[in-house]
Amino acid sequence: MMPFLQITDLDKTFGGLRAVDDFHMSLDAGSLTAIVGPNGCGKSTLFNLITGALTPDRGTILFKGRDITGLPPHKIARLGIGRKFQVPAVFGELSVRENLALPAMKGRITSIRNDTNNARTTAILDQVLLTDKADWKAEHLSHGEKQWLEIGMLLAQAPELILLDEPTAGMTAAETAATAALIRQINQTGGITVLVIEHDIRFIEQLECPLLVMAKGQILKSGNFQSIRQDEQVQELYFGRTEAPHA
């Protein structure tokens, strides 16, 4: 079977820095995968390359067999790839409901009607626990709520692949656990393929998914949480040699 997302020979250099270096990866449809790695290992650059924010120097990215390398971001988004940014990127002046209506348009203004109150929006509001605040301006939400709203916006976009860049950055422990549960739910019941970038160990453990360890622009190791955690090379690189990670 053809891989859902297949990346081969991907290179991206900034000045003298090889941010992504001969990178290979493939994801199966319906999978949930996390990429972990220290700051500066090339994780966010990888997302920028997949979503078209950056053009690779070399290599190809195939999405469902189609070459999307170097396409502009809006075209990649229309093909069914959604992306969540590290800093919550919601539209502050719009209401929560409007924030969900916008991605549901999928980049095309087909009707003059401003449809913000439909069954789908209501279901998503419910899923991201923002029903009570549906008419609030997004700028008035708390940080954690904004993160959830952005996840809701991705759902409204109805993508087949979701890329999440540190979705729990700045969240409390309870919020982090709830977010992990939400992401598993999106993946399992929604059938959406999910790729997460994260370096919060608690969160990664709660995702209960295969991990890829990234370092210096390449995949260093892959495996489940336990095997990665016990890997010496990974400990040295990521957790620090002698210290075991704190839960």
Place this chain on the structure above:
Amino acid sequence: MGNNLVTVAIFAALAALPLFAGDYWTGQFTYYLIYGLFALSLSLVWGYGGILCLGQAIFFGTGGYLMAIVTKGMIFPDLTNSYLGLLVAITGPALLALALGWFLFAGRGIGGAYLAIVTLAIAVVLERLMSNWYALGGYNGLLDIPPLDIGLFGYSYELWDALPTYYVILAIVVTLFLALNILTRSSFGLVLTALRNHPDRLAFFGFSVLQIKLVVFAASAALAGLSGALFVTVDGFVSPTLIGFSLSTEVLIWVAIGGKEMLLAAFLGALLTRFSEGWLSELFGDFWTLILGLAFMASVVLLPRGLIATPLQALTRRRRPTPPPS
């Protein structure tokens, strides 16, 4: 909504105005309405689209010149129809905006202060160009532009008198004002707000930011072109000042004083500033511009949403659940 009530009251007052005001003031307010329409065009692109165009008179002046060229029969002496003139004066500036916008917004594009400076420079260049283009009257401009002929099916009805002119212009302005209100509350308005808020994010939801910017820039230019065309039919005269620096900054001041994010406020900003100019300049002479400058600074520093929009919003606050103060 209270908002609609205020709008109706204001336009009703404008409709009733000729009953109380004499021909002179009716004539003056015809100009003010056109300036109001021009202000609406800037409010659309700047207040809603977040694109600060400091050379909005480019499109006003282009519309004015095109209207003059067509209705004076300077190219086709037999085709001087007002409707044709309006059509050319609307599509011409829109096409100019598309071409300009493509250079300004394509690729990474420019924005903010850079965009403002470039558009301002273009306005200055065009003003110089028109001053030296002798076939189009050069510095003196073009005289004897015929008034608007609103006749249909071979009948002719030229707008010479103050009263019918006023009502025709008012009808056009009201129609476009309502259309703009529908547009900004539609899904397109939603996208525009998002564009102003977070342009980079929009692309990742599948929106072509270039396309949206071009559409709003061209729509705004079309409106500005129409106001320029209406202006020259009322004034009978087009000159390089209509395309240049000072009108570009003036409209910016009207819109900033009124409130750029609220169509009604931007419109009233133009009307009230021009109206005040009349009697304040009589009272204070040249100090009038000082007062205008102070009002502009006050609106930028103290009430960035606008001197008119702020009280209007307080008056018409929509009842929507607002978060408790944290």
